[in-house]
Amino acid sequence: MRISVTDRCNLRCLYCMPDGVKQVPMEEILTLEEYAFIARQAADLGIRKIKITGGEPLVRLGCCQLIHMLKHTPGIEKVTITTNGMLLETYLDDLMDAGIDGINISLDTLDKDLYRALTGRGDLETVLRALKRAVKACQGRRIPIKLNAVSLDLKALAEQLGCPYGGPGWAELLDIARQYPVDVRFIEMMPIGFGRQYRSLDHGAMLKELRRLYPDMETDDRIHGNGPAVYYRIPGFLGSVGFISAIHGKFCHSCNRVRLTSRGYVKSCLCYEDGEDLRAVLRGAGTERERALQVKEAVKRAVLLKPGAHCFEDPRGITEQQSMARIGG
Ligand code: SAM
Ligand code: SF4
Numbered sequence: 001m002r003i004s005v006t007d008r009c010n011l012r013c014l015y016c017m018p019d020g021v022k023q024v025p026m027e028e029i030l031t032l033e034e035y036a037f038i039a040r041q042a043a044d045l046g047i048r049k050i051k052i053t054g055g056e057p058l059v060r061l062g063c064c065q066l067i068h069m070l071k072h073t074p075g076i077e078k079v080t081i082t083t084n085g086m087l088l089e090t091y092l093d094d095l096m097d098a099g100i101d102g103i104n105i106s107l108d109t110l111d112k113d114l115y116r117a118l119t120g121r122g123d124l125e126t127v128l129r130a131l132k133r134a135v136k137a138c139q140g141r142r143i144p145i146k147l148n149a150v151s152l153d154l155k156a157l158a159e160q161l162g163c164p165y166g167g168p169g170w171a172e173l174l175d176i177a178r179q180y181p182v183d184v185r186f187i188e189m190m191p192i193g194f195g196r197q198y199r200s201l202d203h204g205a206m207l208k209e210l211r212r213l214y215p216d217m218e219t220d221d222r223i224h225g226n227g228p229a230v231y232y233r234i235p236g237f238l239g240s241v242g243f244i245s246a247i248h249g250k251f252c253h254s255c256n257r258v259r260l261t262s263r264g265y266v267k268s269c270l271c272y273e274d275g276e277d278l279r280a281v282l283r284g285a286g287t288e289r290e291r292a293l294q295v296k297e298a299v300k301r302a303v304l305l306k307p308g309a310h311c312f313e314d315p316r317g318i319t320e321q322q323s324m325a326r327i328g329g
Contacts, residue, residue: 001047003035004262004328005063006055011084012120015150015195017055017325019120024326029262032062034282036069038260041295043075047258050079051104053328055262058087064094071099082106082148082329086122088130092137103134104146109154110168110175117161118152135180144183146242147176151186151201170201171213177239185229185242188249191315192270193323203245207232210241217241228254246270252309258302259328266302267327271310273319276302 007024009017030038039050050070057063058081070079080102081095088095088105095103107127109115115124134145151170158165168175170186177184189200210217210232220231220240228251229242243249252269259267264279276298281291311317320327 001039001042001049001266002051002053002257002259002328003039004053004055004260004326005035005057005066006060007262007326008059009054009056009084009325010059010086011056011122013084014118014120015152015189015198015324016193016329017323018194021323021325024263028279030264030279030282032066032069034264034279035066035260036073037282037292038264038266038278038295038299039070039073039076041292042299043073045296045299046075047299048075048077050076052079052081054082055325055328056084056087057081058083058091064091064098067095067100068098078102080104084119084122085127085130089126089133092130092133096137096141100143102144102146103138104148105131105134106148106150107131107173108149108152109170110172111154111158111165114154114158114161114163114165117163118157131176131180131182135182139181145180146183146185147173148185148187149173150189151203151206152189152198153201157198170206171209174210174234174237174241177234177241178237181238183229183231183240183242185244187244188247190246190270190324191312191318192320192327193325195324196315200247203243203248207243210234246310247312250309252307255306258299258306261322261326261328263326266299267320268302268305269307269310270327271312271318271320272307273321274302274305274307 012019078101082104085105112124189195189198214234216235217232220233229244231240231242233240265275267275281294
């Protein structure tokens, strides 16, 4: 279960939450106790892994406290987080103390100016410093750190933004995997919210380019997690390279995700609006026991509503209209 703990963010990534996006009123967002309550019911149903996301999860006060609560929920085995990295250094010790099991850092480019232009407020040095510190803190603890990059055409983006650009390009992101035991994963842009206005680079072409740059690159079959990424190993690199091709790879048949939005709506699939309103149950009538049963039934229904496949390749069929920051990417 991916849990979005806020729709708020300290960045304004153009494809996710550009300037001017309205925020959800705070009273509509679940409290930490409500998240913990849902997690307990989810754990009873057999959900074992939780990813904390947002918006930017680390801007939510009490995020590390929630992670601590989730880690102490019987049945929950792993709690990981996806962050833009801007506040990671500040909260790193708290995340470690809470027992975090994995950290994904989102970073689409190593070009300082383009990063700022793309994210509105981001500072590349801050993110890279946090990444280095996180690597050090996680060393020896078997806490994986991954870097996620949306496969953007950086040159076209720079032109569009009027940003001087001479590289580094997407392939230079692999320097992170060369230097650190960090998997670098490229993720196809999904036509969700503002992402509809941007195109992904073709993963087949990217792979071809990597094979040209690194002829010794080989498929990496070691298990890196539960996700749909396809991994490759480059001799001499500490981390692997992964491709998550949600659109063209269409791994829907093996998708075991459900998403809980910050407003307490549990979604069956990113592509469609179908799901169940858990907040209405939580804040409705009935005893705690009755509400627990109702939440469980609603989560089960959301799982059963999972569609056979998404239809991202034909955006006319997409019924989800919200931005990724609201859904929880
Ligand atoms: N703020 C955190 C972060 O950036 O990691 C967590 C939330 S963010 C919505 C999670 C991930 O979704 C980020 O890696 C972001 O790049 C990605 N994302 C946002 N919009 C997307 C889209 N339309 N297609 C694919 N990935 C997207
Ligand atoms: Fe914020 Fe993450 Fe969306 Fe960027 S991708 S605007 S960091 S929520």
